[in-house]
Amino acid sequence: VRVHDLSTPALLFDADALEHNLATMAAVRPGPALRPHVKAHKCTALAREQARHGHTGFTCATPREVVGLAETGLGDDLLLANETLDPHRLRAMADAPGRVTVAVDSADTIDAAVANGIAEVLIDVNVGLPRCGCPPQEAGRLADAARARGLVVRGVMGYEGHLMVIEDAERQRTEVAKAMDLLLQAHADVGGDVVSAGGTGTYAIHDRVTEVQAGSYALMDTYYAKLPLPFRQAHFLETTVISANNEWAVCDAGLKSLGMDHGNPAIDGYVVWFCSDEHVTFAPAEGSAIPPPGDRVKVIPAHVDPTITLHERAYVVRGDDVLDTWPIDLRGW
Amino acid sequence: VRVHDLSTPALLFDADALEHNLATMAAVRPGPALRPHVKAHKCTALAREQARHGHTGFTCATPREVVGLAETGLGDDLLLANETLDPHRLRAMADAPGRVTVAVDSADTIDAAVANGIAEVLIDVNVGLPRCGCPPQEAGRLADAARARGLVVRGVMGYEGHLMVIEDAERQRTEVAKAMDLLLQAHADVGGDVVSAGGTGTYAIHDRVTEVQAGSYALMDTYYAKLPLPFRQAHFLETTVISANNEWAVCDAGLKSLGMDHGNPAIDGYVVWFCSDEHVTFAPAEGSAIPPPGDRVKVIPAHVDPTITLHERAYVVRGDDVLDTWPIDLRGW
Numbered sequence: 001v002r003v004h005d006l007s008t009p010a011l012l013f014d015a016d017a018l019e020h021n022l023a024t025m026a027a028v029r030p031g032p033a034l035r036p037h038v039k040a041h042k043c044t045a046l047a048r049e050q051a052r053h054g055h056t057g058f059t060c061a062t063p064r065e066v067v068g069l070a071e072t073g074l075g076d077d078l079l080l081a082n083e084t085l086d087p088h089r090l091r092a093m094a095d096a097p098g099r100v101t102v103a104v105d106s107a108d109t110i111d112a113a114v115a116n117g118i119a120e121v122l123i124d125v126n127v128g129l130p131r132c133g134c135p136p137q138e139a140g141r142l143a144d145a146a147r148a149r150g151l152v153v154r155g156v157m158g159y160e161g162h163l164m165v166i167e168d169a170e171r172q173r174t175e176v177a178k179a180m181d182l183l184l185q186a187h188a189d190v191g192g193d194v195v196s197a198g199g200t201g202t203y204a205i206h207d208r209v210t211e212v213q214a215g216s217y218a219l220m221d222t223y224y225a226k227l228p229l230p231f232r233q234a235h236f237l238e239t240t241v242i243s244a245n246n247e248w249a250v251c252d253a254g255l256k257s258l259g260m261d262h263g264n265p266a267i268d269g270y271v272v273w274f275c276s277d278e279h280v281t282f283a284p285a286e287g288s289a290i291p292p293p294g295d296r297v298k299v300i301p302a303h304v305d306p307t308i309t310l311h312e313r314a315y316v317v318r319g320d321d322v323l324d325t326w327p328i329d330l331r332g333w
Numbered sequence: 334v335r336v337h338d339l340s341t342p343a344l345l346f347d348a349d350a351l352e353h354n355l356a357t358m359a360a361v362r363p364g365p366a367l368r369p370h371v372k373a374h375k376c377t378a379l380a381r382e383q384a385r386h387g388h389t390g391f392t393c394a395t396p397r398e399v400v401g402l403a404e405t406g407l408g409d410d411l412l413l414a415n416e417t418l419d420p421h422r423l424r425a426m427a428d429a430p431g432r433v434t435v436a437v438d439s440a441d442t443i444d445a446a447v448a449n450g451i452a453e454v455l456i457d458v459n460v461g462l463p464r465c466g467c468p469p470q471e472a473g474r475l476a477d478a479a480r481a482r483g484l485v486v487r488g489v490m491g492y493e494g495h496l497m498v499i500e501d502a503e504r505q506r507t508e509v510a511k512a513m514d515l516l517l518q519a520h521a522d523v524g525g526d527v528v529s530a531g532g533t534g535t536y537a538i539h540d541r542v543t544e545v546q547a548g549s550y551a552l553m554d555t556y557y558a559k560l561p562l563p564f565r566q567a568h569f570l571e572t573t574v575i576s577a578n579n580e581w582a583v584c585d586a587g588l589k590s591l592g593m594d595h596g597n598p599a600i601d602g603y604v605v606w607f608c609s610d611e612h613v614t615f616a617p618a619e620g621s622a623i624p625p626p627g628d629r630v631k632v633i634p635a636h637v638d639p640t641i642t643l644h645e646r647a648y649v650v651r652g653d654d655v656l657d658t659w660p661i662d663l664r665g666w
Contacts, residue, residue: 007419007421007422007666008419008666009666039610039611061610061611062611082575082611082612083575083576083583083626084573084575084585085573085575085626085627086340086341086573088340089340105576106576106577106626108625108626108627109575109576109626130580130581130606130614131576131583131609131612131614132575132576132583132612133576135578161609240418240419242415242416242417242418242442242465243416243438243439243442243464243465243466244439245468247463248463250416250464250465252417252666255592255594255636255638255639256638256639256642259588259593260592260593260594260639261588261593261608273463274463275594276464276494277372277394277638277639278372278394278395278415278666279415279464279465281463281464292441293416293418293439293441293442294418294441303588305588305589305610306588306589306593306610309589309643310642310643312665332645333340333341333342333585333611
């Protein structure tokens with residue numbers, strides 16, 4: 001099968017760029033120093049590639065991701081880096097064929113874990129992002145409470161998501177150090193072998209954690225491309241021009257195939273005007289020609305995670321050759 | 334089944350609000366005066382309710398929507414109000430068990446329709462939105478070309494999407510009239526029985542078209558709620574609070590369950606701070622209490638179409654009772 005024969009919009013993974021990204025990360029953070037976040041790709045086939053590069057523990061955002069990885073044989077060490085109180089989903093994770101650790105940040109989440117057969121937890125610590133996680137000074141007390149209920153507390157996690165994209169590298173380093181001071185203070189009270197933090201924007205500046213939770217590095221997007229990272233854009237939407245005139249053209253990606261929370265996607269050589277449900281309207285930049293109906297155009301998503309979740313499958317490609325088809329099989333909750 | 338027993342995030346359709354919306358629209362634009370746009374809900378069960386209210390012709394944005402409706406017995410009169418050059422998908426629509434009309438706006442789209450067995454077309458006319466559609470003065474020439482190739486040309490369509498949400502009603506009426514002047518000029522050159530335009534924001538001010546293509550009216554969203562429309566919010570995300578403190582709480586909707594191109598969703602009585610992949614962080618407004626972990630919160634999406642496409646099913650509810658489960662079965666392309 002050739003790329004130009006695929007019906008569109010089609011999600012493409014560039015085999016060489018993906019391999020470059022996985023190898024580059026594995027060189028800096030080998031083996032268990034990286035716990036790849038599967039929420040960025042929701043694809044067990046891609047997770048298997050990450051395991052082939054030495055990373056056999058995974059970070060997950062949903063119980064579905066945990067259970068799906070476990071069922072496909074990738075359950076060596078799965079972390080739900082998120083809170084849930086859902087008894088059915090906690091039970092499904094507890095029964096999954098793998099080692100499962102869940103994040104807790106409150107008495108309620110500890111109760112739910114205990115009640116539904118979860119054996120191991122991490123204390124989720126707020127290090128500045130206003131989202132989940134207990135205050136650092138409460139982490140030790142929560143760990144004691146969890147252990148008193150029979151849970152194994154493996155350590156702490158604290159995601160500095162508010163510091164992922166800071167273009168001033170020195171300021172980012174300073175801010176991340178302050179956030180990690182909070183996490184290590186909590187770890188001193190909690191104990192355990194795991195100190196988990198970080199993401200694609202900060203993976204290279206962590207020297208006090210045991211593992212980094214990066215996910216976007218594998219496929220990248222225009223948002224992370226603002227930073228001087230060594231990773232290449234590895235996913236695209238193959239689209240077809242369906243309408244064109246002397247001023248603009250329209251291709252068949254849109255709000256139903258692109259995550260839009262980081263704004264419009266990009267098209268090399270063109271300016272994107274706006275997106276509709278099934279349309280991207282774009283115009284030439286720097287004298288490029290307007291493509292006629294039927295031409296193919298590659299659209300570069302602004303945010304990888306919510307883009308991938310809109311697709312049933314990805315085509316792994318090299319140039320115009322389709323090498324493989326990977327189901328996006330970890331969608332849903 | 335009760336709503337509070339559903340795993341979350343769960344897409345809810347409020348049965349009474351939906352019925353109100355369908356009845357209200359059918360009273361103003363009965364029978365064929367409305368061609369409901371199924372891209373807003375992608376749900377054959379909801380389309381069947383629209384048919385029960387008298388609307389048996391449907392507007393579609395994708396071949397998948399056309400073929401899916403036809404296969405479920407709702408194929409009386411299906412319009413693909415969008416261009417495609419995909420031979421497989423054109424052929425699938427031509428072979429579907431229903432009457433299928435596709436939009437064309439160029440020699441290329443006419444060629445593709447002819448080559449793949451499509452019998453009937455509409456000429457798509459640009460009435461001001463920079464997207465698909467031929468210039469009004471070229472519509473007659475395209476219709477002649479289509480007829481010369483053996484196609485039946487049923488008339489014209491022209492979507493004034495740039496005029497849907499204008500809060501000054503008088504200005505909206507004036508601008509829509511100018512757009513419809515262009516469409517009627519094209520129709521005079523094209524002929525045929527169909528003049529199709531409009532949407533939820535303009536459904537009540539069209540007096541020169543034969544049908545309106547509204548879709549969002551059935552389920553609504555916070556974007557259309559800015560207008561003084563008689564429709565009620567009829568879809569919500571049922572979510573669970575997974576983390577809370579003295580300043581904010583976090584529930585388990587997010588970028589993977591909400592269309593974000595119109596910005597953050599709303600929560601009655603609260604201010605939404607931001608959304609992450611699987612989180613909405615929100616804080617109290619006007620003295621409302623911060624809900625503890627385990628509480629349920631209803632999230633109101635900002636844009637219905639890209640929200641619905643993220644869900645496998647919707648639960649039809651009245652209060653806390655789940656009356657039915659409807660698959661979102663027209664997703665994909």
